[in-house]
Amino acid sequence: MxxxxxxxxxxxxxxxxxxxxxxxxxxxxxxxxxxxxxxxxxxxxxxxxxxxxxxxxxxxxxxxxxxxxxxxxIGDFGTSYTYSVPVGELIAPRVMVTLPLALMAMTLSVAVAIPVGVFAASRRGRVGDVASMGVAQIGVAVPNFWLGLLLILFFALKLGWFPASGFGGWENGLWPGLRSLILPAVALALPLAAILSRVTRSSVIETLSEDFVRTARAKGLTRTAALWRHAVPNALIPVVTIIGLQFSFLLAGTIIIENVFNLPGLGRLVFQSIAQRDLITVQSLVTLLAASVIAVNFLVDLAYGFIDPRLAQGGER
Incomplete structure (x- = not known):
């Protein structure tokens, strides 16, 4: 390993x-x-x-x-041409907006997609499968910025449950900050969850046809036990792969969503720096985001080794 x-x-x-x-x-x-x-x-x-x-x-x-x-x-990103301050000072407070937003969106995406995908696979060809995958297909087609606008219209302007824009600030407490990020996180998460649920369904269906699952059923395991104890764990590798790939799309999506919701995050800073031609800020931010995506894919590769130790043993050989 x-x-x-x-x-x-x-x-x-x-x-x-x-x-x-x-x-x-x-x-x-x-x-x-x-x-x-x-x-x-x-x-x-x-x-x-x-x-x-x-x-x-x-x-x-x-x-x-x-x-x-x-x-x-060594952590010195240079000095911003526009603001005449170190780029690190511009990035630090915005990371505290973008990182929680990305984590919330990814957590919500996984929490919705995997149960839905497994549910659809276990009911292949039946009403539950068709309905859930139909909704997932709609989710794939809906742009996250358009979904964000709909969420603002309904939950912010009509119901008043969440703020329409801006960030409450962590200094004011945990709930004001989380409350400001819930709608953006949902707007980012649902399209990703739609893609992930379809991949999960396909992977679980393929695994259910394997000999070891039939053997587990022949030994007396119930369909549900065989599904969750054998099929789902062995279907996780392609799912984990898609989760890692989605992280890059998630970071790209924050640039749009943070502007839709007027959030002071890294995405909005990238947009402003490009508009002002602040090259040192742009190149530091883009490199930092690229390094984050590469690091996530590194963690995904390590996860492969834990999910299927044969992969790690193959790498060692």
């Missing part, structure tokens, strides 16, 4: 470095000059050159990358 984890860790490091290099190069080849954007169209040439030198834009590309990635690794 240690050899298996070490190999996956090395892959994580190399993938993160490759992703950071791609993000850095893409940010540098975009049209426009950050110094010119900061100074405006009437900037004097000597002033523009001085600011470019101050920002390090006059140095070769590879030197700028090595300087930036070296600082990034």
């Amino acid at each position: 240690l050899s298996y984890a070490s190999g996956r860790l090395m892959s994580l490091v190399l993938t993160t470095l490759a992703a950071s290099a791609v993000v850095f190069v893409l940010m540098q080849v975009l049209p426009g000059d950050p110094a010119a954007v900061m100074l405006g169209v009437n900037a004097q040439p000597d002033t523009l050159l001085a600011l470019q030198k101050q920002l390090g834009l006059d140095r070769p590309l590879w030197i700028r990358y090595l300087t930036w990635i070296g600082s990034f690794v």
Whole structure:
């Protein structure tokens, strides 16, 4: 297992470095000059050159990358061009919005999808299966931002149960913060739950046809016991794979949802930084989000080893 984890860790490091290099190069080849954007169209040439030198834009590309990635690794994300403060100070309070939102959405997605998928698989071809998968198909087709607007109209404006926008703040207590994140989390979770429930159903149906499940039934286990003790655990690997892949879509979805609900999270900061051409903030944020996705996939790979130890043994061999 240690050899298996070490190999996956090395892959994580190399993938993160490759992703950071791609993000850095893409940010540098975009049209426009950050110094010119900061100074405006009437900037004097000597002033523009001085600011470019101050920002390090006059140095070769590879030197700028090595300087930036070296600082990034130790937690120094640079200084924002727009706000003139360290990027880390911009990120820190927003992580406390985006991370709980993502965790709430993922938890809700899994909590809804797996029982629904198992229920549909256990009633294959019957009314419960058709109805649940029909609803899941609708969930796949509904954009999360449109669902978010519907939730605002009904639960915030009509019923008044939750705030329509803004963030209550953790400093005001746990409930005000959670209350502000419930509708955004639901808007993010339901489309993901629809996809995950369909994958769970397919995986469980395939596992139910295996010989070991029939053997368990022949030994006297009830259908429910064979389903939950044998079929579901062995059907989890493709489900865990989709959960890991969904995390990247979840982070992308927060950029839209945080703007819909006016939440001060990382997604909204990315949007604002792109609009203001704050390249150092954008490249640090995008690299941080990419590293988060890669880290989640690393954890998914480790989960494979625990779910099916044969995979870890294969990696060691």
